[in-house]
Amino acid sequence: MSPVEQRVCSFCGQPLEPGTGMMFIKKDGSVYYFDRQRCQTSLLYQHRLGRRFKWTKHYPRGGAKAAEEEIRKQQVAAEIAKAETAEKAGKKAPAKAKR
Ligand SMILES: [Zn+2]
Numbered sequence: 012m013s014p015v016e017q018r019v020c021s022f023c024g025q026p027l028e029p030g031t032g033m034m035f036i037k038k039d040g041s042v043y044y045f046d047r048q049r050c051q052t053s054l055l056y057q058h059r060l061g062r063r064f065k066w067t068k069h070y071p072r073g074g075a076k077a078a079e080e081e082i083r084k085q086q087v088a089a090e091i092a093k094a095e096t097a098e099k100a101g102k103k104a105p106a107k108a109k110r
Contacts, residue, residue, distance in 0.1 A: 015029040016029075018032070018044045019044065020032070020044055020045055020046040020047075020050050021043040021044050021045060021050070021054060022043075022045065022050035022051070022053055022059075022061050022067065023046065023061060023064075023066065023068060023069075024061065024067055024068030024069055025046050025068065027044055027046050031046070032044060032046045032047075033051070035051065035055065043055075062075065062078065063075050
């Protein structure tokens with residue numbers, strides 16, 4: 012006998028007991044698994060983000076605000092890095108001058 016595939020709820024991250032829950036396939040082919048109606052409604056009809064709800068496993072440890080701040084910091088750092096690389100490229104080829 013082959014082992015049953017372990018699936019996880021697409022919204023809350025809770026593992027599904029084999030034989031329970033439901034599988035939802037969108038027209039575009041993406042597959043979602045849900046353990047309960049609450050998760051299905053939240054994801055498909057209310058367009059919620061799992062990381063913003065305390066009852067999901069995706070909720071960050073420090074709270075939603077702290078996590079969003081961290082993401083913002085990472086984005087700023089990425090932009091700085093991008094600007095630096097662009098600057099280096101600009102030094103090599105100074106054809107594109109600022110107007
Ligand atoms: Zn769920």
